Amino acid sequence: MSRKEVFFMDRQFKYRSVFSPYFESFMKMKDAMGYGLNKFGYTFLELDRFFLETGATDTYITSRQIAAWRATRSNDGARTLYEKYSVLSQFCRYMCHLGHECYVPRMPKRKEIDFMPYVFTHEQMGSIFRECDGLAISNCSNMSTALVAIPALIRLLYSTGARIGEALAIRNMDIDYAHDRIIITETKNKMQRMVPINPSLKEVMKQYESYRDRMPVEGLADRERSFFVTANGRPFARGTAYSWFKKVLKQCGIPHIGKQQGPRVHDIRHTCAVHSLEKMVKSGADIYCALPILSTFLGHKTIAGTEKYVRMTREIHPDIIDKENVLTSFVFPIKTETDIDYGNDY
Structure with a gap:
């Protein structure tokens, strides 16, 4: 298979x-x-x-x-x-x-939309992390909840710039802690790539694993199983991540406009790119030398796919464009009041 x-x-x-x-x-x-x-x-x-x-x-x-x-x-x-x-x-x-007569529809006109993604500030990302850590389950019998994974998932998206579909497709066997990397296999461009795990993200992922593996479900640590799972051990869909993310935005006081206007979960990827580019330039890297690094990191086929981040960075941080110690963005460790026994909730 x-x-x-x-x-x-x-x-x-x-x-x-x-x-x-x-x-x-x-x-x-x-x-x-x-x-x-x-x-x-x-x-x-x-x-x-x-x-x-x-x-x-x-x-x-x-x-x-x-x-x-x-x-x-x-x-x-x-x-x-x-x-x-x-x-x-x-x-x-x-x-x-195949011999089944069907009407072939005409394609609608494709409008080129110059969509400007929502880029979260560093302060907003810190607020998002804190609110993720404070989420609570209203119904302890809900065995399909993905709450246990949300704090780690949001941090992984920000630190690696992975797309939500790529992150949810990660299996246990795709994670290589020994070499601090994740193998991303389910990519938009069908091109397998490796993304680095920095020390702060590694700590978060291991913390999530320790809680996940205490849930009363067999085989959660098996190599072929999904890394991010719900309380019953099943992989969870994008819609679940979107629903939790909207709740977090509301609690952070960040308006969610909707209707393709965001902010979207995918905007965390754009935020990662802008913050990474900002960090490299502030560290002394020439912006056009940094672009190929960022392009490879994000899994873009061409530099053209990454160039829009120069415009976004210029608009958000005009001071840094005209003037890598580490490409990936630091993520704050998950904060808990006590060493919560997640097994009690499930």
């Missing part, structure tokens, strides 16, 4: 509509071709739910069905909708190739 197949079984991408076998065969085809599967898997879950709710029984897709599905996506941003249409169009062509 391939790594991606294991990953998607863990995420329970299980389809139940009349199109379920075709969604699965399409995913296997894309996997064999070396494509990342996240985009397809989540879009198919949405489409699968739509076909179930509308009682679809025939294995062909009409223009009327597509219009009805589109009407349910009023909250999607232009970029998100474009990506979903891309998946749907490819799937309809695939069905036609």
Whole structure:
């Protein structure tokens, strides 16, 4: 079984509509071709739910069905909708190739949006860490809670600049404490990369492991198991991380605008990049010598993908652009009042 197949079984991408076998065969085809599967898997879950709710029984897709599905996506941003249409169009062509006549939708116009991510200040990140540590479980019988992992997850995102999907896909075997690094395998660009673990993050990760492994679930430390898990030992979805993050922002007094305006969990990655670039320049590095380092660190294919951080850094810290001891950002250790026995909560 391939790594991606294991990953998607863990995420329970299980389809139940009349199109379920075709969604699965399409995913296997894309996997064999070396494509990342996240985009397809989540879009198919949405489409699968739509076909179930509308009682679809025939294995062909009409223009009327597509219009009805589109009407349910009023909250999607232009970029998100474009990506979903891309998946749907490819799937309809695939069905036609198999002999099932489907309407192939026209792609919507793609608007180029000059989106400016939200970059948290150092003070705001400190506040976010403190509020993560202070989160409490309102229902002790909730065995699907991911609360135990949230403080460590947010710190890992900030220290490594990893995407949320990359972080949640980390397995125990991907972590190499002996060499202070994590192997990131589930990447956006399908390019495996290593990210360094600095001493403060290493301490946080080991502290999380000690609490996690005390939960009454067998095999949590097994090599193939996910590093970040819920109270019942299962990997948790991005939506869970987003929900907790919104609660933290509210408690920090940071407004969450929503509707693609953020702040988003992904903005922690942008914050990591800006803070790292700021630190390198303040340490005496030439900004254009620092860019290739930052680009490799973030897993970008080209320097062009990293250059926007120069603009962001200039706007936020204009004093440092015109003037690495360590690239990764320091994270504060998790603060607890006592050595909490998490086993009591689960």
